[in-house]
Amino acid sequence: MTLAACMIAPGMRMSTSATGASTGVKETAGKSGASAAPASGESSSGNPADEATSNSSQKADATQATPEVPVTELDIGVVKRLREERVATQHQQAMLLGNVPSPYAIGIGDVLQVVVWDHPELAAASAVAPSQSQSRPADPSPGFVVDQSGDITFPYAGTIHVVGLRPEEVQKRLVATLGKYFVKPQVTVRMASYRAHEVYVDGAVHTPGSVALNDVPMSLYEAVSRAGGFADTADQSDLVLVRGGETHRINMTQMLASGLAPSRLYLKAGDMLRVTARDENDVYVMGEVNKPISAIPQRNGRITLADALSQAGSVNATTADAAQMFVIRGALDSKPQVFHLDGRSPVAMLVAKEFDLQPKDVVYVDGSGLVRFSRVLSLLLPAINAGMTAGILAK
Known part of the structure; x- marks a missing residue:
């Protein structure tokens, strides 16, 4: 009885319990926030016992500091569904951000180059002489700089409000105004420097x-x-x-x-x-692995569960319980998630290879019951030996 009680002694492990309800809890996956329901038709191990476990809803046991969280069983069906949800979300994002902006409109600080053909003397009115070299990158290009009021001042045309207009619209206004002083003026307006937007x-x-x-x-x-x-x-x-x-x-x-x-x-x-x-987007791998580590994504930014375990030196073959692999996600979200993978079957490694992790996920590999029992004994044996020694000395 004493040794049996050692099995529930304190130790780092993750315990789950059945909720008695069928799977139907929607899970959020991917950086885009897509949601998917746990699959119920496939099992990572392929035997009836594991399939029954996959179909039964579980939850991570709650403590005073953490709430009860549904546990999603990972299998090929879940991975495919999460991927489809991510693709749908990406299409929505592409539609939202794929609208071509409206044509460029002149803004405050832009520089316009205005040329009136056969009248080169008018170019001398520009704020910066065309022959002046730029001493600093921030200096404006030669031309007419749009002031803080959104205006430029041109000879004979006076002050013209140009903010919000396109160059061809400014050209039409100048032609209309200069036509009062010149016969059929030929005016060219182009952007000399883009600085407003x-x-x-x-x-x-x-x-x-x-x-x-x-x-x-x-x-x-x-x-x-x-x-x-x-x-x-x-x-x-x-x-x-x-x-x-x-x-x-x-x-x-x-x-x-x-x-x-x-x-x-x-x-x-x-x-x-x-x-x-x-x-900044690392994931944490801990528990019964050979090298607990903060795993870094690849250069393309992707990191799967298999990648994270590989960077951690794989699971510890002598202490790990391959049936108890967990991924904890979204601790500060309104709906945190826990994914469970039974890694006893080779098929489970296919799931681990395709299951994408998110930044700051926690991958935890639980220890076997025998290992916890051995560790408890290692803590009790010194006390038992000390007691036996004290008893011998007392006799």
Whole structure:
């Protein structure tokens, strides 16, 4: 009886209990927040006993600090369903961010080059002389700079409000005004420098900073390219786009795998794009593994359960219980999740290879009951030996 009681002695392990209800709890998966219900028609081990376990709903036992969380049994059906949900979410995201922005409109700080043919003397009225060389990159190009009121001043035409207009619209206004002083004036208006509208690229790129928008709609690829390209530490599966107070997480790796082109995602003025570093999106592998570690995603940003276990040196063959592998996700979310994988079957490794982990997931491999029993004995034996020694000495 004493030895049996040792089996419930304190130790690092994860316990679950049946809820008595059939599976129907929706689970959220993927960085995009898609949801899927646990599959009930497939089992990782392929035998009736494991299939019955997969079909029965379980929950992680609650403590005072943690709530009860439904446990989802991982199998091929769950992995496929989660992937389909991610693809559907990515298509919705592509439709939301794939709208081509409206044509470029002149803004405050832009520089216009205005040429009136056969009247070169009018070019001398520009704020910066054409022959003047730029001493600093921030200096405006030669031309007429749009002031803080959104106006430019041109000879004979006076002050013209140009903010919100396109160059061809400014040209028509100048022709109409200069026509009062010149016979059929030939006017050319072009953008000399784009400085009014910018997007900001930060994070794991070579040259973070502001990127000016021009008359060609800026795609996601172009913004990263003009910021120097991805750094070696960049996580291409986690790009954070902040627009109008809303945050969109873009997974370029999964988009490409789904046949979607990230080059068709366009940025708008004022957008903030941050490329996350891979070491910020690590996952934790602990329990009965050979080397507990904080696993880092691959260069494409993807990390599966099999990748994480491989980086941790695989499970400990002498102490691990292969039937008790858990993935804990979303501790601060309103609906945290726990996934369970029975790794006793070779088919389970196919599931582990295709199950994508999310940043800050916790992978825990539980120990076998015999190992816990052995550890309890190792704690009791010194006390037993000390008691026996004391008894001998007392005699």
